[in-house]
Each structure stands twice: as C-alpha cells, then as structure tokens.
Amino acid sequence: SQTIHQWPATLVQPVGSPLSLECTVEGTSNPNLYWYRQAAGRGLQLLFYSVGIGQISSEVPQNLSASRPQDRQFILSSKKLLLSDSGFYLCAWRKGGQDIYGYTFGSGTRLTVV
C-alpha cells in the first residue's frame, strides 16, 4: 500500500536560518507531488507541485523553493527564513493520469520562525 512520510513534525527556527522539509512517498511510482501551507489553522494554499523528477512549478512567489531529486522525494527549502514563513506545511501526493485518483496528505510539519 502507498504511504507518505513527512518530517520533521515540528520545527522552531530563527529568522534568517535555512530550512529543509522532506516528504517521501512509498508504494507508487511517478506520483504527482504537492506542497501546501496552512496559515493560522485555516485555509490551505498550494505552494509547489511536481509531475516528475526535476520538474517543479510554483503557484505563488515567495521565500521558499522546492526540489524533487528522486521520483518519490519532494523537498521544501529556504535559504533564509522570514517570520511570515511560519505555518503548517503539508505534503500531498496523487497518482497521475486519471481523475478518479484522490489526494493523500502527509501528517504535516509545524514550522515556527522566531
């Protein structure tokens, strides 16, 4: 069966420090991958998505970047964190191709920038 792993679960980082959040998917190949951010416990905003290795698209301009070095690995990064980067980050995957496939979310990373 397919599973998605996301770590760390919580992170407290000072302003100006780098960031690396990792997400991996098991049990499938060539998934569509997504990074969402949830601010203040409410709405989710799509940050990045990827259809394949090295293929990253950004939804909104921001202080973050994403990479997909392997088929089932999706990394969210920043060189210098801002206070506004605080939030709950969720990775998700979906099997590409057919509309009937749903989206599966990881357990999330709570990032607090201080």
Added chain:
Amino acid sequence: AQSVAQPEDQVNVAEGNPLTVKCTYSVSGNPYLFWYVQYPNRGLQFLLKYITGDNLVKGSYGFEAEFNKSQTSFHLKKPSALVSDSALYFCAVRAILMNTGFQKLVFGTGTRLLVSP
C-alpha cells in the same frame, strides 16, 4: 476559476444530533469535489469525493455528502454526531492549471465542528 466557499467558520451541534457542514462551489465544467477532515496538528484525512454518479456520496466515519447541481452545493452530513467528530473540515474542488494541464485541489477556508457531549 474554480473555487469553493464554506460560509460557516464554526458549527456547533450536540452529540447524537444530525450535523451539516456547508460548502458551495464555482466551477466551469463538471465539478470534482472532496471533503477532508483535520484533527489538531495533523494532516488532512480524506472523507469522501464526488466525481460522477449518485448525488449522495457515502464516505468514512459515517459521513455523507449531497451533491446539488442546481444549488451548486456539496454539503457534508452525518445523521448522528459524535464528540470525536470535532475537528476542522475542508471542502475542496479539483482545478486544472491552464498553462500545464496539471491538477490541484483548491480548498475552502475550513469549518470548525464542535460536538458537545
């Protein structure tokens, strides 16, 4: 552009009573609609989805949702609420990114459900 609206920030219901969490959508073409639930500091859990077929969709944990095309609604329902149903509920719609044809989910702002004993 595809969007969903959840008009209620919070819904309060007593345990054992029926519950409804409202969602309306705006899409071009046929809507693909989803409901997710989020418990504190946890990821989103899939409840149910509507792609095509019967307007009444049954999902996890006894939840169901009714697709109403004329009212452009997809309300989440449960006949008898449990205290453990207290959580944040998100309605979502599939959107197609025009420049790539890629799919994404567009979420509502969420509705907090509080079930009192």
